[in-house]
Amino acid sequence: MSDDGKGTTPGTTDPERGLPPEQLPAVSGPLTGTATGEVPPPPRQNVVIKEMLRSNWVTTILAIVVAMVVGGILMALTNEDVRAASVYFFARPGDTVVAVWNAVYGGYEALFRGAIFNPRAADFFAQIRPLTNTLGFAAPLIAAGLGVALAFRVGLFNIGGRGQMLIGAAVAGLLTFNLDLPMFLQLPLTLAAGIAGGAIWGGIVGVLKARTGAHEVILTIMLNYVAFYLVAWMVRTPGLLQRDAEDQPISNPTPPSAQFPTLFGDRFPLLDWGFVLVIGVTVFVWWLVERSSLGFRLRAVGENPHAARAAGISVQRMYIYAMLFAGGLAGLAAMNQIQGSVTTGFDGYIDAGIGFDAITVALLGRSRAWGVFAAGILFGALKAGSFTMQASQGIPVDIVLVVQSLIVLFIAAPPLIRTIFFLPKTDAEKAAKARAKAAKKAVNA
Numbered sequence: 001m002s003d004d005g006k007g008t009t010p011g012t013t014d015p016e017r018g019l020p021p022e023q024l025p026a027v028s029g030p031l032t033g034t035a036t037g038e039v040p041p042p043p044r045q046n047v048v049i050k051e052m053l054r055s056n057w058v059t060t061i062l063a064i065v066v067a068m069v070v071g072g073i074l075m076a077l078t079n080e081d082v083r084a085a086s087v088y089f090f091a092r093p094g095d096t097v098v099a100v101w102n103a104v105y106g107g108y109e110a111l112f113r114g115a116i117f118n119p120r121a122a123d124f125f126a127q128i129r130p131l132t133n134t135l136g137f138a139a140p141l142i143a144a145g146l147g148v149a150l151a152f153r154v155g156l157f158n159i160g161g162r163g164q165m166l167i168g169a170a171v172a173g174l175l176t177f178n179l180d181l182p183m184f185l186q187l188p189l190t191l192a193a194g195i196a197g198g199a200i201w202g203g204i205v206g207v208l209k210a211r212t213g214a215h216e217v218i219l220t221i222m223l224n225y226v227a228f229y230l231v232a233w234m235v236r237t238p239g240l241l242q243r244d245a246e247d248q249p250i251s252n253p254t255p256p257s258a259q260f261p262t263l264f265g266d267r268f269p270l271l272d273w274g275f276v277l278v279i280g281v282t283v284f285v286w287w288l289v290e291r292s293s294l295g296f297r298l299r300a301v302g303e304n305p306h307a308a309r310a311a312g313i314s315v316q317r318m319y320i321y322a323m324l325f326a327g328g329l330a331g332l333a334a335m336n337q338i339q340g341s342v343t344t345g346f347d348g349y350i351d352a353g354i355g356f357d358a359i360t361v362a363l364l365g366r367s368r369a370w371g372v373f374a375a376g377i378l379f380g381a382l383k384a385g386s387f388t389m390q391a392s393q394g395i396p397v398d399i400v401l402v403v404q405s406l407i408v409l410f411i412a413a414p415p416l417i418r419t420i421f422f423l424p425k426t427d428a429e430k431a432a433k434a435r436a437k438a439a440k441k442a443v444n445a
Contacts (some may be wrong), residue, residue, distance in 0.1 A: 053423045056366055060152060062417050063410035064378070071105040071403040075395055079103035104329050111400075114388025115381035126266045132263075132386060136270030136341060138279045138355050138380025140333040145361030146285045146331030147202075151216075151369040153289055154322035155302040160205060160220025161330045162355030163227030164198040168331030169338050169350050170231050171197025172243050173251050186257040187339070191277075194217040194335040195328045202327020203225065203320060210316035216323075224355075232348040243345060254343040260336075274336040279373075281332060286369035288325075298322060328356065360408050379404065 052058060078084050082103050086097040113120065115134050121127040144161045151158035172194035177185060205219045234241040236249040243252050262270035289295040300308040301318040309315050333354055338346050360381055365371030387399040410417055415429060423434070 055439035065407035068190035115385035132268035132271035140336040143375030144333035145359035147326035148362035149367040163224040164330035165334035168198035168200040189256040198331020199328035206323030208319035
C-alpha cells in the first residue's frame with residue numbers, strides 16, 4: 001500500500017489524530033535538542049554574564065557614567081567658548097565640536113589632576129598629593145556614611161548626621177580642649193569624647209523611637225536644628241566654647257596633642273591617621289552587620305520588624321543600638337574634622353555638609369560597609385577635583401554637586417539604567433510586569 005503523504009496508510013486510521021495537545025507524545029528530532037523534547041539549559045557563561053549585568057555593581061557604575069555624561073553636557077553648555085562658537089554653528093560646525101571637546105575634556109582632565117594624579121607637578125610627591133587629598137576628604141564622608149547605612153539596614157532613615165557631628169565636636173571641645181595631657185592620652189580621650197557625644201545624640205532618637213513610636217525622620221530633623229543653635233550659642237558664650245579672650249563666635253583651636261599625626265609627613269597634610277582609623281571602623285561595621293549575632297538581629301528587624309518580634313528579638317532595643325552606633329560613627333566623622341583637617345577652631349558649620357552628603361554616600365554604597373567605603377572615596381575625589389576644575393578651567397563647583405545629585409538619581413532608578421543600556425531585567429521586575437499585565441487583562445475582561 002502506498003502512503004497518502006499525510007503519514008498514514010490508506011485504509012488505516014491515525015490513533016493520535018484528534019487527541020488534545022497534552023496527550024500527544026513528546027516531539028523528538030535534531031531541532032528539539034534532545035530526544036525527550038526537553039529544552040536544554042543555557043550555557044553556563046550566558047547565565048554568568050546575565051547575572052553580572054543584573055548586579056548592583058554594574059548598575060552603579062553605569063549610573064556614574066550617565067551622570068558624568070550629563071555633567072559633561074552641562075560643562076559644555078556653561079562654557080563661554082562653546083556658546084561663542086555655537087552662534088555660527090551652521091557656517092563652521094567644526095568649531096563648535098572642538099570647543100565642546102575642549103570644555104569637556106579640560107574639565108574632567110582637571111578633575112583627574114585634582115583628585116588622582118597631577119602629571120604637571122614638579123616631583124613625584126607633588127604628583128600624588130591629589131590622591132592623598134581625596135583620601136583625606138573621603139575619611140569623614142565614609143564615617144558618617146557608615147552611620148547612615150547601618151541605620152538603613154535596621155529600617156531607620158537617619159538624616160541626623162549633622163546634629164550628631166555637631167554635638168560630637170561640642171562634647172569633645174568642652175571636655176578635652178582645656179586639658180594639658182600628653183598625646184597618648186589627649187588624642188584618644190578627645191576621640192572617645194567626640195564619638196560618645198555623637199552616640200548620645202543619636203541614642204536620643206533611638207530611645208524616643210523605641211519608647212514612643214515617634215518617627216525618626218522628624219526626630220533627626222528637629223535635633224539637627226537643636227544641635228546647630230546649641231553649638232552656635234556655645235561658641236558665642238565665654239566659658240563654654242568661645243575662644244579665650246576673643247569676641248569671635250568660634251572655639252579654641254584643637255590642641256596639638258589631640259590632632260591626628262599626618263600619615264606620610266607634611267608633604268601630604270590632608271592624609272592623617274584618621275583615615276587609617278576609618279578603614280578599621282569599616283572593617284568593624286562590616287563584621288558587626290554581616291557576621292555578628294547582633295548584626296543578624298539588626299538585619300532581621302530591618303527586613304521585617306513584625307517577624308523579628310515574633311522570633312523573640314527586641315525590636316525596641318535594636319532601634320536604640322542602631323542609633324547609638326549611627327551617632328557614634330557621625331561623631332567619628334566630626335573628629336576627623338576637628339582632629340584632622342579643621343584644627344583652627346570650629347563653629348556651627350563644622351559639619352561642612354558632610355551630615356547630608358553621608359545620605360548620598362550610603363545610598364550609592366547600597367548600605368553595605370565596603371560599598372560605602374568606595375562611595376566615600378568617589379565623593380572625596382569629586383570634592384578634591386572640583387577645586388582644580390574651578391581654578392584651571394573656570395568650571396563652577398556646583399557642576400560637581402549636580403553630578404553627585406545625578407548619580408543618586410540614577411542609582412535610585414535601576415530600571416531606568418537598564419532601559420538606557422538594554423540590560424536584562426531582574427526577576428522582581430519581570431514579576432512586577434507580569435502582575436501589571438495580568439491586572440490589565442482582568443480590568444479589560
